[in-house]
Amino acid sequence: MLSRDADSLYWLSRYVERAENTARILDVAYRMASMPISYNGVNSNEWESALISAGGVEQFRAIHGEVTPENVIEFLAFSDANTSSIQSCFETARQNARSVRSALTSEMWEAINSAWLDLRRLKAQRIRVEDLPRFLNLVKEASLRYDGSAMRTMLRNDAYWFSRLGLYIERADNTARVLDVKYHVLLPQDAEVGGGIDYYQWAAILRSVSALVSYQWVYHQNLRPWLVADLLILREEMPRSLAACYGALSRHLGDIAHRYGTSGAAQRQARSAHARLSNRTIQDIFQHGLHEFLQEFIADNNRLGLAITNQYLG
Amino acid sequence: MTVQSIFDEMSGHDGQCRDAYRVLQDWLKSVPPQLLDHRREEAELFFRKVGITFAVYGNSEAEERLIPFDIIPRVLSGREWAHLARGLEQRVKALNMFLKDIYGPRHILRAGIVPPELVYLNPYYRPQMHGLSLNSDIYVQVAGIDVVRVDDRDFYVLEDNLRTPSGVSYMLENREVMMRLFPELVGMQRIRPIENYVDELLGTLKSVAPVSSPFEPTVVLLTPGSLNSAYYEHSFLADRMGVELVEGRDLFVRDEVVYMRTTEGPKRVDVIYSRIDDDFLDPLVFRPDSALGVSGLITAYRAGNVAIANAPGTGVADDKAMYSYVPDIVRFYMGEEPILKNVPTWRCREKEALSYVVDNLHELVVKEVNGSGGYGMLVGPHATAEMREHFKARVLASPDSYIAQPTLALSTSPVFTRAGLAPRHVDLRPFVLTGSNGVKLVPGGLTRVALTEGSLVVNSSQGGGTKDTWVLSE
Numbered sequence: 001m002l003s004r005d006a007d008s009l010y011w012l013s014r015y016v017e018r019a020e021n022t023a024r025i026l027d028v029a030y031r032m033a034s035m036p037i038s039y040n041g042v043n044s045n046e047w048e049s050a051l052i053s054a055g056g057v058e059q060f061r062a063i064h065g066e067v068t069p070e071n072v073i074e075f076l077a078f079s080d081a082n083t084s085s086i087q088s089c090f091e092t093a094r095q096n097a098r099s100v101r102s103a104l105t106s107e108m109w110e111a112i113n114s115a116w117l118d119l120r121r122l123k124a125q126r127i128r129v130e131d132l133p134r135f136l137n138l139v140k141e142a143s144l145r146y147d148g149s150a151m152r153t154m155l156r157n158d159a160y161w162f163s164r165l166g167l168y169i170e171r172a173d174n175t176a177r178v179l180d181v182k183y184h185v186l187l188p189q190d191a192e193v194g195g196g197i198d199y200y201q202w203a204a205i206l207r208s209v210s211a212l213v214s215y216q217w218v219y220h221q222n223l224r225p226w227l228v229a230d231l232l233i234l235r236e237e238m239p240r241s242l243a244a245c246y247g248a249l250s251r252h253l254g255d256i257a258h259r260y261g262t263s264g265a266a267q268r269q270a271r272s273a274h275a276r277l278s279n280r281t282i283q284d285i286f287q288h289g290l291h292e293f294l295q296e297f298i299a300d301n302n303r304l305g306l307a308i309t310n311q312y313l314g
Numbered sequence: 315m316t317v318q319s320i321f322d323e324m325s326g327h328d329g330q331c332r333d334a335y336r337v338l339q340d341w342l343k344s345v346p347p348q349l350l351d352h353r354r355e356e357a358e359l360f361f362r363k364v365g366i367t368f369a370v371y372g373n374s375e376a377e378e379r380l381i382p383f384d385i386i387p388r389v390l391s392g393r394e395w396a397h398l399a400r401g402l403e404q405r406v407k408a409l410n411m412f413l414k415d416i417y418g419p420r421h422i423l424r425a426g427i428v429p430p431e432l433v434y435l436n437p438y439y440r441p442q443m444h445g446l447s448l449n450s451d452i453y454v455q456v457a458g459i460d461v462v463r464v465d466d467r468d469f470y471v472l473e474d475n476l477r478t479p480s481g482v483s484y485m486l487e488n489r490e491v492m493m494r495l496f497p498e499l500v501g502m503q504r505i506r507p508i509e510n511y512v513d514e515l516l517g518t519l520k521s522v523a524p525v526s527s528p529f530e531p532t533v534v535l536l537t538p539g540s541l542n543s544a545y546y547e548h549s550f551l552a553d554r555m556g557v558e559l560v561e562g563r564d565l566f567v568r569d570e571v572v573y574m575r576t577t578e579g580p581k582r583v584d585v586i587y588s589r590i591d592d593d594f595l596d597p598l599v600f601r602p603d604s605a606l607g608v609s610g611l612i613t614a615y616r617a618g619n620v621a622i623a624n625a626p627g628t629g630v631a632d633d634k635a636m637y638s639y640v641p642d643i644v645r646f647y648m649g650e651e652p653i654l655k656n657v658p659t660w661r662c663r664e665k666e667a668l669s670y671v672v673d674n675l676h677e678l679v680v681k682e683v684n685g686s687g688g689y690g691m692l693v694g695p696h697a698t699a700e701m702r703e704h705f706k707a708r709v710l711a712s713p714d715s716y717i718a719q720p721t722l723a724l725s726t727s728p729v730f731t732r733a734g735l736a737p738r739h740v741d742l743r744p745f746v747l748t749g750s751n752g753v754k755l756v757p758g759g760l761t762r763v764a765l766t767e768g769s770l771v772v773n774s775s776q777g778g779g780t781k782d783t784w785v786l787s788e
Binding site: 001002003004005006095098099101102106109110113114117158162256260312313 | 362363364539540545549550552553558559560561563564574575576577578
């Protein structure tokens with residue numbers, strides 16, 4: 001297929017996934033912020049964490065200065081200046097979709113186009129803080145619909161695989177960031193302090209990647225910080241874990257290599273990153289340093305994105 | 315050409331329902347207006363959802379607009395169509411022969427039928443096309459011929475579009491919408507299908523591939539990009555044909571061969587269905603500032619390694635000055651009388667014509683020779699005295715650039731409005747495909763309708779709409 005089309009599909013999926021991730025992050029911030037102060041921790045500022053997880057703190061300070069719920073919502077959900085705001089993500093996604101319409105099924109196009117139309121209407125209405133959950137639901141549903149239409153209607157060929165690559169690179173980045181922003185509450189020494197407060201922090205992490213219920217099904221026990229990390233980093237059965245993302249990345253890169261009859265740096269990098277995740281234990285990662293591990297992972301993930309671009313999309 | 319009352323496609327001159335419309339009219343009488351209104355809303359929703367939009371140049375506010383769709387179809391009888399189709403085939407054949415001659419031996423110039431300066435000074439004349447031998451001598455693979463009528467006898471050609479005619483996606487989507495919204499009405503009579511257009515188009519394009527290309531030639535559709543007003547159509551056609559929709563930057567030329575950049579490396583291209591103006595095709599040959607084109611494309615084309623449809627330089631045959639010679643062109647090459655008439659045309663380049671035109675602006679339509687899309691024209695009877703004076707000055711300053719025609723009493727067709735059915739002026743753009751396998755037409759075309767009461771301008775860029783066009787089987 002055309003390199004430009006593959007590139008558009010790749011970024012289209014990345015932006016839809018990013019919009020959904022930002023929606024989840026905002027959702028959690030909203031929940032935490034509406035809890036009594038003694039539950040969400042004395043010094044914690046959930047809106048600030050949301051900003052850090054979603055990225056763009058410096059730009060936020062330059063535009064809004066003060067961290068208030070209204071400012072953060074405006075910046076992460078609607079801002080034109082923030083290229084990763086939910087609104088901007090759908091703008092870019094739709095532009096990409098338009099330029100690659102012939103590679104999309106009509107169901108995928110309709111999912112993107114109607115989400116874009118809905119968001120435009122909502123933006124014009126200027127939603128209030130208490131309307132946020134409803135708005136975020138709409139975003140999550142749009143992403144689900146897009147993803148579902150892709151799964152159900154696309155031919156299983158390179159167009160499908162490139163769109164999957166975009167989704168998993170973005171998702172891995174997001175899970176790693178969400179963990180990294182909160183890594184301190186997962187560390188063993190913090191686990192002893194305060195009890196109840198941290199419980200809600202752990203739950204919030206799980207919720208932001210929609211894994212709270214899954215946790216119970218996998219471990220059948222109370223929330224433990226190292227198990228939260230285990231679930232989101234190493235468990236292949238958890239769809240948003242780093243291991244699951246890399247399983248999918250190396251599988252789809254394998255599909256492409258098989259179809260094209262040749263493989264390259266992207267395949268090698270994805271395979272070895274996946275192997276590294278499969279061979280580690282969570283104790284091992286904690287010993288090495290959770291924060292360091294996540295930072296390395298984020299950098300490696302960016303490198304893989306670059307390798308895919310150089311090999312196929314340029 | 316002088317007609318007392320306006321001819322209506324449904325009710326003729328005298329209000330008597332014409333045969334082809336009988337089923338439609340009975341049905342319209344039987345359904346409540348609320349139902350029509352409801353279906354109209356559904357149609358709009360469909361177009362909006364599918365994203366069938368077009369961009370209006372110079373209008374950033376409403377970057378993407380819907381072309382208004384009218385739910386009342388325009389109906390042609392099988393006989394009307396057969397006559398029209400014969401005329402279109404004859405005309406397009408002659409125009410292809412004309413182009414071959416112009417870029418070859420130029421018999422027609424030596425015979426004194428067409429003034430040479432109209433060719434050589436024409437901004438769309440491309441000397442680079444000279445002496446090239448094209449597969450099956452076809453220059454215009456896709457033509458859109460705009461026809462109108464003023465009574466039930468004759469069709470008049472208003473304009474030949476031989477460069478990058480657009481609108482066929484609306485023709486196809488309009489039918490799709492009608493089948494979805496009005497299955498009961500569609501089922502009441504035999505309407506000839508048009509959905510094979512895309513197949514015929516692909517077949518036509520493949521048939522003109524260079525002789526050196528493989529058995530299954532690679533076809534691409536070249537678009538200026540997603541900001542172009544007809545981008546929806548480009549992506550629609552590429553998708554339906556299953557060919558890549560490329561921009562200039564996706565193509566490159568090496569050793570006089572055209573390739574596209576794919577995820578598997580360079581892939582050779584054999585046929586380019588070009589939807590960009592000649593001017594922008596190749597910055598090495600035409601406009602050096604073009605960022606849309608492909609450097610070296612014309613060299614590859616001249617080397618016979620790629621086909622471009624339509625060929626560069628076809629614009630020389632479709633400008634409004636050449637238009638008035640087309641009946642002579644038909645007679646010269648075909649040795650027969652033209653089946654379709656031309657609208658009488660005053661060429662302002664001719665002295666007597668010019669003085670007639672400036673004296674009678676109030677009853678003429680004046681058009682810029684190289685204009686299109688309804689830009690740069692004056693509809694005399696509807697213009698203010700001030701506009702006419704302004705236009706008169708422009709015509710006198712460069713008479714060669716203008717032609718004038720009588721204001722035709724274009725036929726009307728009923729459209730659905732809030733206040734019920736109302737007549738509006740229509741034209742018709744059938745699409746004519748020409749390949750080495752012959753001329754193909756799908757029955758019908760795009761009916762464009764001026765939605766403002768009394769308006770004669772049907773162009774979508776000027777607020778016109780479209781409707782489905784039914785050709786009944788005999």
